Every structure is written in C-alpha cells, then in structure tokens.
Amino acid sequence: MAEYTAAVEIQNVSLIYHSLEGGETEALRNISFTVKPREFVSIVGPSGCGKSTLLSLIAGLLRPTSGTVQVEGNKVEGPSPKVGYMLQQDYLFPWRTVLENALIGLEVMGQKDRASVERVRELLTSYGLEGFEDHYPGQLSGGMRQRVALVRTLATNPDICLLDEPFAALDYQTRLFIEEEVGRILRESAKTVLLVTHDISEAVAMSDRVIVLSKRPSVVVNEHKIDLGLENWSALAARNEAAQFKTYFRDIWKELDVHA
Amino acid sequence: MPNNYNNYSPAHLEYLCKAKKRRLMIKLARILVFLVFLVLWEVSARLELIDSFITSTPTRVLGTLYQMAGDGSLYYHTSITVWETTLGFTIGTLGGTLIAIVLWWSKMISKILDPYIVVLNSIPKVALGPLFIVWLGNGTTAIVAMALAIAVIVTIMMVYSGFQNVDPNYLKLMQTFGATKWQTLRKVILPASVPTIISALKVNVGMSLVGTIMGEFLVSKAGLGFLIVYGGQVFKMDLIISGVVVLCLVSVALYYLVTFLEGRMLKWQE
Numbered sequence: 001m002a003e004y005t006a007a008v009e010i011q012n013v014s015l016i017y018h019s020l021e022g023g024e025t026e027a028l029r030n031i032s033f034t035v036k037p038r039e040f041v042s043i044v045g046p047s048g049c050g051k052s053t054l055l056s057l058i059a060g061l062l063r064p065t066s067g068t069v070q071v072e073g074n075k076v077e078g079p080s081p082k083v084g085y086m087l088q089q090d091y092l093f094p095w096r097t098v099l100e101n102a103l104i105g106l107e108v109m110g111q112k113d114r115a116s117v118e119r120v121r122e123l124l125t126s127y128g129l130e131g132f133e134d135h136y137p138g139q140l141s142g143g144m145r146q147r148v149a150l151v152r153t154l155a156t157n158p159d160i161c162l163l164d165e166p167f168a169a170l171d172y173q174t175r176l177f178i179e180e181e182v183g184r185i186l187r188e189s190a191k192t193v194l195l196v197t198h199d200i201s202e203a204v205a206m207s208d209r210v211i212v213l214s215k216r217p218s219v220v221v222n223e224h225k226i227d228l229g230l231e232n233w234s235a236l237a238a239r240n241e242a243a244q245f246k247t248y249f250r251d252i253w254k255e256l257d258v259h260a
Numbered sequence: 261m262p263n264n265y266n267n268y269s270p271a272h273l274e275y276l277c278k279a280k281k282r283r284l285m286i287k288l289a290r291i292l293v294f295l296v297f298l299v300l301w302e303v304s305a306r307l308e309l310i311d312s313f314i315t316s317t318p319t320r321v322l323g324t325l326y327q328m329a330g331d332g333s334l335y336y337h338t339s340i341t342v343w344e345t346t347l348g349f350t351i352g353t354l355g356g357t358l359i360a361i362v363l364w365w366s367k368m369i370s371k372i373l374d375p376y377i378v379v380l381n382s383i384p385k386v387a388l389g390p391l392f393i394v395w396l397g398n399g400t401t402a403i404v405a406m407a408l409a410i411a412v413i414v415t416i417m418m419v420y421s422g423f424q425n426v427d428p429n430y431l432k433l434m435q436t437f438g439a440t441k442w443q444t445l446r447k448v449i450l451p452a453s454v455p456t457i458i459s460a461l462k463v464n465v466g467m468s469l470v471g472t473i474m475g476e477f478l479v480s481k482a483g484l485g486f487l488i489v490y491g492g493q494v495f496k497m498d499l500i501i502s503g504v505v506v507l508c509l510v511s512v513a514l515y516y517l518v519t520f521l522e523g524r525m526l527k528w529q530e
Contacts (some may be wrong), residue, residue, distance in 0.1 A: 059436050078438065085436035091429050095451045104447065108437040156437065 006034040006070070007160055007192040008058055013067035015053060026217035027053050030067070033211055033220060035194055037159075040187065042195045042203035045213030046256060051196040055162045058194065059085045071160065081109060084158030086166040090149035092137035098124065098148050099133040105156040116155070123151045127185065143174045150182055154189065161186060163195040167202070179206060179235045187233055200256070204228075204248045205238040212255045221255045224248060316497040321505060324498040338506055341472055341483040344400060345514070348407025349468035353461060355408070356415025363416070364423045364449065365441065381417060385409045385471065389478045403475030403483070410471035411464045418463065422456025423449050458522045465514045473507070484510070 015028040027050040035041045045051050056062040057069050060078040069076045071083060084105075092101045102120050106112040124133060127147045137145055146166065153161060166182070167175045183206050186193050197203050203210045204226055212221040228242035238245055268276070298318045305312040312320070328334035363370035388409060392402040426449055434444045476485025484503050491499030 061432065061435055079436055081438070083436075085433075087429055087433060089429070091427070091433050093430070093448070093451070095454070104434075105437045107447070108434065108439045108443055 029217040042207040084153040205235040352411025360419035406475035407471030
C-alpha cells in the first residue's frame with residue numbers, strides 16, 4: 001500500500017475553456033481541497049459553476065490549466081480504475097440486459113471473468129435486483145435503473161466514487177429512498193465519495209463535509225464539517241430528526257448567494 | 261400484456277371488439293379499392309371507353325405474366341433484377357457504413373470531405389450512367405455501380421448522422437472506464453446506431469432498386485428494367501405493365517425482408 005493521507009487532493013487548480021464561439025471561459029479559479037479516505041464529501045454550488053468539471057478533472061477526463069490533481073498520492077494522467085464515476089442519469093445501454101450493463105466496466109478493462117461476473121451477480125442480488133439480471137433497462141423503474149448504475153460503478157471496485165448529481169433525474173420520493181440506499185451502500189463498502197449536487201439538503205443529509213463553490217469563475221467559498229449527532233447515519237433521519245440540519249442548510253444557502 | 265380475456269370488464273371487451281372491427285373494415289376497404297380499380301379498368305377497356313392498345317387490360321396483363329411464367333422469361337428477368345439490386349444494396353450498405361465509421365473516427369477527415377459528400381448527394385446519379393457504361397462495360401457491373409452510387413451516399417449520410425446523435429454521455433461513461441476508441445465504437449456507437457442503420461437499409465432497398473432499373477434502362481440487355489424499356493420500344497403495353505407489376509411485388513418483398521430483419525435485431529425495444 002502506498003502511503004497517502006488524502007484520497008483526493010486538489011491543489012491550486014484553475015481551468016480555462018477555449019471555444020470559437022464563446023472565447024475564453026474561466027471555469028475554476030485556484031481551487032484547493034482534500035478528501036480523506038472513506039470520507040463522504042459533497043460539493044454544492046450554483047448551476048454552471050464548474051462542479052461537474054471538477055469531477056471530470058479527478059476522473060482524468062480533463063486536465064487542469066494549472067495546479068495539480070492527485071488521487072491516492074498520484075498525479076491524475078487519465079482515467080484510472082481507482083476512480084468510479086456516476087453520471088447525472090443512469091445512462092444504461094438499452095440494448096444490454098441489466099447484467100450486461102453492470103459488466104460494461106469490467107469488459108472495457110479486460111477484467112471480466114467468471115469470478116468477477118459472480119461478484120457482480122452478488123452485488124445485483126444484494127441491491128434488490130435479483131431476478132432482473134436478464135431484463136432490459138426499459139423494463140425497470142427509475143430507482144432500479146439507478147441501482148444498476150451504482151452496481152456498474154461498484155463492479156470495477158473503485159476506491160473513490162464520484163457522483164455527479166446522480167439523483168437529479170428521479171422523482172422526489174424515489175430520490176429520498178435512493179439517497180438513503182446509495183448512501184448506506186457506499187458507507188458500508190467503505191468508499192471515498194465525492195458528491196456533486198445543487199441540492200443543499202441532499203448535501204447536508206448525505207455528507208461528512210460540504211464544500212461550497214461560488215459561481216463562475218468558481219472559488220471555494222467555505223467548507224462545513226457536518227455533525228448532525230445521529231447515532232447511525234441515515235439521510236432520512238438527518239432531514240427529519242437532526243436539529244442542526246436547518247442551521248447547516250441556512251448557512252450554506254447564505255453562502256451560495258443565489259439571485260434568481 | 262395479459263392475454264386473458266376473462267380479466268377484462270364488459271366495457272373493455274366491447275372496446276376491443278370495436279377496434280378489431282375497425283381494423284377489419286380498413287383491410288376490406290383496401291382490397292375493395294384495388295378490385296374496383298381493376299374492374300373499372302377492364303370494363304371501360306371492353307366497352308371501348310379507353311383505348312386498350314395504350315392502356316392494356318388487367319386480363320391481358322395477367323395473360324402476359326402467365327405466358328412469361330410458362331416460358332421462364334419472367335423468372336429470368338426478375339432474378340437478374342433482384343440479384344443486381346441485392347448486390348448494389350449489400351455493397352452500398354456495407355461500404356456506406358464503413359465510410360461513416362471512418363468519418364466518425366477522424367473528425368478532420370469528416371470536415372474535409374463534408375462538401376464533397378453534399379455535392380455527391382445532390383447530383384442526380386443517373387447522369388453518371390453513361391460514364392459507368394464507358395468505364396465498366398455494357399453489362400451487370402455498370403448496373404450494379406449505378407445502384408451502388410445511389411445507395412452508398414445516402415447510407416453514409418444517414419449512418420454518420422446516426423453516429424453523431426449517440427448521446428455524448430454514453431461516450432463519457434465509456435471514457436470513465438478508460439475505454440479505447442475501438443471499444444467505444446464496438447460497444448456503444450454501433451449498437452446504438454442499429455435502428456439508424458436499419459432505417460438506412462429500408463431506404464436503401466428502394467434506392468438500389470431505382471439504381472438497378474435506371475442501369476437496366478441504359479444498358480438494356482436483361483432484367484425488369486430492360487423488359488419495360490423494350491415494351492415501350494415495341495409498343496407492347498402489356499409487357500410494360502407486367503414489368504411494373506412484378507417490380508411492385510419485388511420491392512414489397514425486399515422491404516418486408518428488411519422489416520423482418522429489423523424485428524430480429526431490435527428485440528430489446530419491445
């Protein structure tokens with residue numbers, strides 16, 4: 001095991017986009033933060049502030065204009081099996097069955113064998129998808145599809161999971177339910193999680209820490225260590241029972257400085 | 261869908277019954293329109309309301325077809341046209357898809373070739389016919405080239421735009437797993453474009469047939485196109501209309517063949 005104290009370390013990262021129509025766009029300005037192993041961190045910020053861009057940097061899909069991005073002590077040079085990414089929607093391939101969808105990452109990485117398929121089957125079973133392995137995504141509910149997407153991300157066994165507003169496309173009730181479930185699964189499997197969202201209450205309910213970004217060009221406005229005093233983590237309990245929930249919400253709301 | 265009629269309420273059964281009747285009505289009406297047309301044609305020719313030398317009659321067309329079926333010429337000409345169409349169709353579809361893949365692979369190449377494809381798409385390919393005949397000889401090769409020329413450009417345009425319409429988030433997903441371009445092509449772009457490729461096939465069946473008939477018009481040795489042109493030259497309307505009738509049947513058969521393939525390839529869409 002390499003020695004590292006930070007699962008993800010972002011140092012003085014800036015990013016400037018170039019385009020023929022829009023000219024230069026400064027998306028991120030001098031951003032620094034770290035995520036400790038097994039920590040659940042949320043990033044909130046106004047729409048279009050470059051939250052997803054940050055995730056793309058960590059996933060190795062983009063390079064920063066300046067500054068460094070490190071994952072487990074190594075500079076990010078491209079996509080790495082250590083990092084799993086969950087997109088805004090499930091993006092399951094409609095022509096693949098549930099099992100085939102869950103296996104796509106292993107297939108691409110050339111790690112699909114009997115043992116890994118067995119492991120994915122077990123994951124599907126433990127997340128309530130038993131009996132649906134050979135169904136097509138079109139036959140599943142939104143919540144189930146999102147769970148398949150989670151299994152797909154976990155199938156390659158990443159240490160760090162990046163979640164890019166993964167619940168945004170779900171209806172409110174399903175969303176509360178899936179939040180709870182995904183949060184529990186990720187905590188139980190001891191993953192480091194970085195969740196991007198514009199939903200403050202989701203961020204507070206899900207995370208150990210919330211990082212607030214400003215609008216473009218984004219800088220880190222503040223960080224909040226979340227301690228709701230709950231005995232066992234539960235997003236629902238956080239929303240309904242924790243007294244400090246509202247305080248966190250109000251503080252972050254102020255910092256977001258939203259003017260519609 | 262549950263198929264158990266016992267589960268339905270009387271109101272729903274009545275609704276189903278009505279829907280069934282309506283579908284039957286439409287089918288009957290379609291057949292009726294055809295029959296009325298044939299009868300009017302035949303009767304007005306017999307009553308000499310129209311000149312049957314120019315219009316022929318259904319019975320004479322049937323007679324011609326029967327006689328041609330007897331001496332084997334019907335099978336001979338039809339099989340030649342079907343064979344040429346199939347060749348043009350297959351090579352056009354495969355070649356067009358291959359070129360579309362190249363265009364997808366290299367944005368640079370696609371940008372450079374864009375205006376050429378637009379121009380090739382808009383010129384009437386029949387204008388190239390004489391060139392093909394000079395280059396490829398007065399035979400099957402020129403005819404297939406004609407069919408190919410028509411089918412290939414349409415395929416390139418349809419399939420390439422299908423590739424481009426694949427949701428970029430699918431590609432992003434593949435990237436996060438570190439997929440190579442080849443993997444992305446095989447596992448995402450091609451399967452996602454199967455519906456587009458099938459629509460291209462459907463269009464191509466018609467296009468290749470048009471190309472083949474045009475080629476046969478120009479080359480005039482054998483095939484349904486030759487039959488029709490020959491019929492025109494010797495003023496045998498029976499022959500022209502027989503040719504057109506067989507052509508109709510051929511195009512319908514080819515179209516349904518593709519539709520059948522579509523059903524088998526798109527199981528997941530059910």
